Amino acid sequence: MYLGAIEAGGTKFVCAIGDRDGNVHERVTFPTTTPEETFGQVIEFFNHYDVKAIGIGTFGPVDLNRKSRTYGYITSTPKPYWSNVDFVGAITKHFDVPIGFDTDVNAAALGEQLWGAAKGKNSCIYMTVGTGIGVGAIVEGRLVHGLLHPEMGHILVRRHPNDEFAGSCPFHGDCLEGMASGPAIEKRWGKKGAELSDRADVWELEAFYLGQAIAQYILILSPEQVIVGGGVAHQPSLLPLVRRYVLDCLNGYVQHAAILQHIDDYIVLPGLGDNAGICGALALAKQALEK
Amino acid sequence: MYLGAIEAGGTKFVCAIGDRDGNVHERVTFPTTTPEETFGQVIEFFNHYDVKAIGIGTFGPVDLNRKSRTYGYITSTPKPYWSNVDFVGAITKHFDVPIGFDTDVNAAALGEQLWGAAKGKNSCIYMTVGTGIGVGAIVEGRLVHGLLHPEMGHILVRRHPNDEFAGSCPFHGDCLEGMASGPAIEKRWGKKGAELSDRADVWELEAFYLGQAIAQYILILSPEQVIVGGGVAHQPSLLPLVRRYVLDCLNGYVQHAAILQHIDDYIVLPGLGDNAGICGALALAKQALEK
Numbered sequence: 001m002y003l004g005a006i007e008a009g010g011t012k013f014v015c016a017i018g019d020r021d022g023n024v025h026e027r028v029t030f031p032t033t034t035p036e037e038t039f040g041q042v043i044e045f046f047n048h049y050d051v052k053a054i055g056i057g058t059f060g061p062v063d064l065n066r067k068s069r070t071y072g073y074i075t076s077t078p079k080p081y082w083s084n085v086d087f088v089g090a091i092t093k094h095f096d097v098p099i100g101f102d103t104d105v106n107a108a109a110l111g112e113q114l115w116g117a118a119k120g121k122n123s124c125i126y127m128t129v130g131t132g133i134g135v136g137a138i139v140e141g142r143l144v145h146g147l148l149h150p151e152m153g154h155i156l157v158r159r160h161p162n163d164e165f166a167g168s169c170p171f172h173g174d175c176l177e178g179m180a181s182g183p184a185i186e187k188r189w190g191k192k193g194a195e196l197s198d199r200a201d202v203w204e205l206e207a208f209y210l211g212q213a214i215a216q217y218i219l220i221l222s223p224e225q226v227i228v229g230g231g232v233a234h235q236p237s238l239l240p241l242v243r244r245y246v247l248d249c250l251n252g253y254v255q256h257a258a259i260l261q262h263i264d265d266y267i268v269l270p271g272l273g274d275n276a277g278i279c280g281a282l283a284l285a286k287q288a289l290e291k
Numbered sequence: 292m293y294l295g296a297i298e299a300g301g302t303k304f305v306c307a308i309g310d311r312d313g314n315v316h317e318r319v320t321f322p323t324t325t326p327e328e329t330f331g332q333v334i335e336f337f338n339h340y341d342v343k344a345i346g347i348g349t350f351g352p353v354d355l356n357r358k359s360r361t362y363g364y365i366t367s368t369p370k371p372y373w374s375n376v377d378f379v380g381a382i383t384k385h386f387d388v389p390i391g392f393d394t395d396v397n398a399a400a401l402g403e404q405l406w407g408a409a410k411g412k413n414s415c416i417y418m419t420v421g422t423g424i425g426v427g428a429i430v431e432g433r434l435v436h437g438l439l440h441p442e443m444g445h446i447l448v449r450r451h452p453n454d455e456f457a458g459s460c461p462f463h464g465d466c467l468e469g470m471a472s473g474p475a476i477e478k479r480w481g482k483k484g485a486e487l488s489d490r491a492d493v494w495e496l497e498a499f500y501l502g503q504a505i506a507q508y509i510l511i512l513s514p515e516q517v518i519v520g521g522g523v524a525h526q527p528s529l530l531p532l533v534r535r536y537v538l539d540c541l542n543g544y545v546q547h548a549a550i551l552q553h554i555d556d557y558i559v560l561p562g563l564g565d566n567a568g569i570c571g572a573l574a575l576a577k578q579a580l581e582k
């Protein structure tokens with residue numbers, strides 16, 4: 001039985017055909033242009049398969065409230081053409097199957113819980129550090145929505161005393177995303193992250209911010225597993241430093257062996273690697289089918 | 292039908308008899324001394340009633356994991372005599388009824404959701420600002436436990452540039468609790484909060500920290516209702532200032548009418564007033580009975 005998956009990003013869309021065990025059989029990628037053109041390509045792709053459900057993990061903000069008039073919409077994004085766009089409506093018009101719809105990071109968190117690094121856990125967070133910073137969360141077995149959906153990439157962080165970078169977030173300046181996203185790294189140091197691998201000071205500072213943020217997520221959400229993905233997490237030296245800053249920041253406060261003794265297994269890379277996003281969308285399809 | 296409720300604090304215990312509608316019929320209060328003596332008084336009180344379930348909202352940290360060997364314990368508290376104490380065991384030895392057991396703030400959040408300011412909502416946070424700062428949370432209809440339980444009172448805050456107070460938290464110095472709890476106010480200004488009502492600067496600074504923290508909780512948990520209780524929340528000028536700092540801090544980022552247009556109804560005092568804690572314990576009893 002086929003399931004459909006859509007990983008909708010601000011720069012590209014990935015569509016895939018997979019199954020209920022998280023296997024991806026076919027995939028295509030195309031750039032995100034206008035809703036008309038991009039949805040057209042999505043529909044053209046799925047027309048070739050008999051999918052029983054479709055999962056959508058998308059950039060946002062989105063309306064996840066099933067009682068809302070604009071459920072399934074991308075709402076107030078600054079991305080040209082994509083504000084107030086009925087994503088779920090555009091898909092259901094062509095495919096009469098259950099649709100799972102959530103943020104890209106919530107999708108990835110669900111994928112990791114079903115088939116990846118948080119398998120068997122009742123709670124986890126999935127953090128992506130890339131063009132932006134986003135975090136998806138599962139709490140008590142459920143994806144967190146609430147009033148809107150979490151926007152954890154924009155929490156405040158304490159500045160490092162030697163860091164004079166103003167921050168790149170248009171809303172908050174030096175929030176976490178403003179200080180630690182891929183573009184923030186590039187602006188502060190004048191080079192892309194991938195070209196800074198040999199600069200220990202870059203990753204020390206990056207880990208200072210990410211570790212601080214993860215410590216806050218732990219204090220607030222108490223997740224059983226922390227997963228860090230996205231382009232910036234490809235830096236091999238980063239995660240060990242992040243773990244150290246998390247411990248520094250908590251300073252023994254959360255007394256649990258998972259943190260105090262096994263932090264290497266507690267804060268990890270995605271079990272699904274760079275497939276976390278598309279497998280997450282597949283997981284949303286599976287969930288929609290089973291509901 | 293009677294339900295029993297225990298609100299266990301570091302300085303005093305409140306025990307009550309109530310019903311499934313959140314009414315309290317009888318209550319007693321006694322100081323927290325040793326587990327032997329205090330549990331003795333608890334048992335003596337409940338011996339007079341035929342309770343069908345007992346709810347316990349307690350100071351912590353506690354073990355909430357039903358699969359753990361130390362489920363129902365108060366674990367690593369610095370409070371003398373109370374470390375590694377089997378709270379649930381001490382009660383079930385005498386009363387063979389379902390027991391609900393959670394943190395004091397989670398209990399209060401549940402009470403507020405059933406009968407108070409978050410009635411009908413699927414998510415909320417309950418923050419107490421008193422001797423310590425604690426926050427309980429309901430997410431997607433469920434109390435948040437996770438790895439341990441949230442410890443949101445200890446998140447980092449950005450210091451106010453004019454604030455030179457070192458902070459009073461023994462673990463973190465100037466975390467939220469270290470900067471904004473009742474004792475922190477007293478240490479910084481040399482007087483108890485209740486005697487500082489006419490000092491606008493005191494409440495401006497207090498709101499600066501609380502507003503900042505609540506903005507982080509909103510970004511991370513996306514609650515549908517925010518409730519602020521505890522002794523310090525009795526200051527009448529505080530909540531309006533807190534709301535303003537929350538808006539400042541979010542800076543338009545979370546685009547929802549509840550925040551942008553109706554913040555006076557979004558961040559509120561407890562609907563149950565100073566009964567939030569004991570009614571919360573009653574709510575835990577009701578929940579235990581219905582499970």
Ligand SMILES: Nc1ncnc2c1ncn2[C@@H]1O[C@H](COP(=O)(O)OP(=O)(O)O)[C@@H](O)[C@H]1O
Nearest residue numbers: 130131132182183192193194230231232234235
């Ligand atoms: N190996 C690397 N080390 C550090 N930064 C990287 C690396 N690879 C990619 N990045 C940065 O990650 C960002 C892209 O993130 P990515 O997760 O790949 O995409 P997106 O967030 O757009 O989905 C860019 O800012 C890029 O500079």
Ligand SMILES: Nc1ncnc2c1ncn2[C@@H]1O[C@H](COP(=O)(O)OP(=O)(O)O)[C@@H](O)[C@H]1O
Nearest residue numbers: 421422423473474483484485521522523525526
């Ligand atoms: N009206 C008030 N204004 C400011 N602070 C107050 C007020 N009333 C009590 N407090 C402070 O609140 C703290 C006690 O908090 P409370 O919630 O009553 O108890 P606890 O946290 O111990 O359960 C004390 O530090 C006290 O100084």
Ligand SMILES: [Zn+2]
Nearest residue numbers: 154169172175
């Ligand atoms: Zn921001």
Ligand SMILES: [Zn+2]
Nearest residue numbers: 445460463466
């Ligand atoms: Zn602290």
